[in-house]
Amino acid sequence: MVRLSLRLPETLHARLVEQASADRRSLNSEILHLLENALGPAEGVAGPPGRRPASPGALGGRPESSSA
Template identity: 60%
Template sequence: MIRFALRIPEDLHARLTAQAAADRRSINSEILHLLEVALDSPAVSAESPGGDSASPAPLGGKPDSSPA
């Protein structure tokens, strides 16, 4: 198993903690579960105008500084 550090906003951490407690999982297990569900769901087509209304909103914080 690979280990890596992840920085997330405090409000997202609070939401993850609450969801993990509700699902009786550790935060790590909850994150793995959410990633698996997200990756198993059908991808939004680039041709679809506006995308899927059920898609999560983008995370706040600093914009991606990586080159385009």
């Protein structure tokens, strides 16, 4: 595991902390989750079952019923 020091704008940090809390994750786990979703699985490594792609593709079937 690599330890990393990262500089973030305060507003981005606040958004990450809020999202981590909503997802019941630590800040570190939330950042890892977001990066893994954005980058996809490593080459030659299958992702976990049921994983959603980072970028939505064409809609197939019903759209999600959640609203922002």
